[in-house]
Amino acid sequence: MAQEPQAIELRGLARHFGERTALRDVTLSVPAGATLAVLGRNGAGKSTLLRILATLLRPHAGEVKLLGEPLPRRAFAVRAQLGYLAHEPLLYRDLSGRQNLRYHAQLHRASEERVEQLLAAVGMAGRADDPVRTLSRGMVQRLAVCRAVLHEPRVLLLDEPRANLDPAAGELIEPLIGRPAGLTRVLTSHDPRSALVEADLVLGLREGRPAFVAQPNQLDEQRLQALYG
Amino acid sequence: MRTVLAVLRKDLMLELRTFETLPAMVLFSLATFVIFHFALGRATISGQLAAGILTVTLLFASMLAINRLFVADREQGGFDAFLLAPVDRSALLIAKAAALFTFLVVLEVIAVPAFGLLLLGPSLGPPLGGLVVLLALADVALAVIGTLVSAIAVQTRARDLIGPVIGLPLLIPALIATARGAGPLLSEHGQGFPPGRWLAILALYDLVFALLAYALFDFLLED
């Protein structure tokens, strides 16, 4: 049986900060177009994993392959295909939404039309010229989503994408970063139930180590609770 | 190159929107001139004394800019934003050094005439060309070392303190050359152009540290 190219391959991934181990023995594969949900308590290593995939942190042990390219060696080649929605919006508070997005567009070689198109798609066209510090958290999050998908990446890394969003705003971003986008996605969430609905594969992290790698239908309440207990 | 311009434009835009750094530098310089007037108790100064005071004032004013150079990026996720982009990372060094250089030039356009007005005895007219060349080379030194030191300092806990503490000793050779080069320019019946020796030192210093900074900057950004 021919092996389909996996979008994400991790084998024995480890990362520490000083003497503290943040991640250890993470092994899994994510096929193209699938969604991986990463669950766990605060400090379990979810954000660290995402940052490694975003090429912002280098792995200390094990192998990481994104779209077939090994990291960190080929990080430069693969960066253009990644979209990272971080905990922070990564926007300058004193510049406007439009100025921020144009800056990112210049860095990523995206067009200004794309900026305008996205601003309209998330309903921010009207407030695009106000400094980011004057916007509500939900608006900032919408701008952050624009930033993440500006360059039409193939892989999305989403750190709590629905934080600060009301249902209406949530619907606006759905076509950009949700299932309908058809992209390979890795997302973390504090709310396991909503994450499970979206996921094809689930990684449970406990103190940096994988508690389980399973499909949603294989998980029951007990295993989930063990993560957070 | 496009990346350098994008980052530079962003930084200049930020400064135009917030006006945090430049006004502080200018006011600081002017205040320092006034303080020196009273501290020295003289009507005017000239020669090496004048050169020293001008150089030191510009140096300390530049520290204000150096301390703030990367702060917005650190606090608002600018580093991550840049590191996520498929760009050459040394572009950040060049862009930030260019921004710092720009701030220094704008500062000097205001502060040097002010110096001529408030403190200096001899006229600034004749030596102006030589002074511009000298200060341009000095600004490159300040920009390169300042960016390097600022990038190091922004990741530490003692952010505002470490920058000047590391930067000042590193800048001493450049300062010596600047002050000594300006001395003859600012004297009564002084010359129009600084002695070549000092320009040569400054140029050598600029070259060596620019190359070093370019080679080492990546290591400051990676994680």
Add this chain to the structure above:
Amino acid sequence: MTTYGRGLRGLTLATAATLALALALVFFYAPLDADQGFIQKIFYIHVPLAIVSLCGFVFGGVLAIGHLRTGDRKWDMRSYVAIHMSLIFGIAALLAGSIWAKASWGHWWVWDDPTLVSFLIVLLLFATYQPLRFSIEDSERQARYASVFAIVAGAFVPLNFIAVRLAQGFVHPRVLTLTGGNLPGSMRLTFLVSFAGIVLLFTTLWKYELTVKSTRIQIRRLRRELLGDDAVRPLGRSAAPS
């Protein structure tokens, strides 16, 4: 696993012997200076200390290059020890020079000697090395940033000497010179032995400290592996590599 302790005993003996020989030569063999008298003999301590200190700083920078190129933290450890050892030797050199200046010229400090002034600037710079390390908490980043600093500062040493020499050299003659550069035979011998002794001292102390530090790290690692993470108390903030 690198062992630094090899050959340490032989090195220590060699150092002790050379230093003893140097002291004997200084007190009994080297001629008494006509102008400055006995105090001139500080030169045999001051100059080797200064030279070794400066070379040590540059050496530390070279080791730091090794760290950045290989990513192996043991280079950072070597660089760290070289630099902080050089700082100690440098301060000793400065003190010796100051005593010499006071005895010869009546001032604890002279601005006229470009070498002394350059030396002070270099020490001021390297004195910031440890505070810099201490202010970065993540140990990997601390090592990396320290290496960048060590390389820049190491390159700074020669540049600084050139600049200061040019700034002052043409105005005042060097104050703390001896007989115009050419040492008579007996002085030269004493100086060379003394210099060799200081170099050996630096090398021996450098190896000692590396041995102690690396052993401590290995013990911690072994304890963690054998007894689990809890058996080892977290280090807390430190300027030293770990």
